[in-house]
Amino acid sequence: MHELSIATYVVDLATQHASQHEGSRVAAVTLRVGSLSCVHEAALRFSFDLVCEGTPLKGAELHIVAVxxxxxxxxxQAERELPSIQRFACPVCGAPSADIRAGRELDLESIELVEAALP
Ligand SMILES: [Zn+2]
Known part of the structure; x- marks a missing residue:
């Protein structure tokens, strides 16, 4: 399962990040996910919650920014955003193009830390 390995990777990175800031825990993680990255959002959210159990990320929010x-x-001579991935053509002049400049992203954009509550 593709999403599970992505979630594991993200949680590992965020856990490392939190451990470098003593007394903090991860409140939220933001991912940029391109329309062509073949990530199923619901599956990713499900995997994320699963992987977070028992880590400092338990209860952290997952924000997904669709690219x-x-x-x-x-x-x-311009970069054009496609209204749909059904047709790889310029939405302005109609010229076909397969020169993809964005949409394949799968980036960890930010990790939000908060001070952990004192026991
Ligand atoms: Zn054009």
């Missing part, structure tokens, strides 16, 4: 697909249009 639309953009291609480079040689005719317009």
């Amino acid at each position: 639309p697909v953009s291609v480079w249009c040689a005719a317009c």
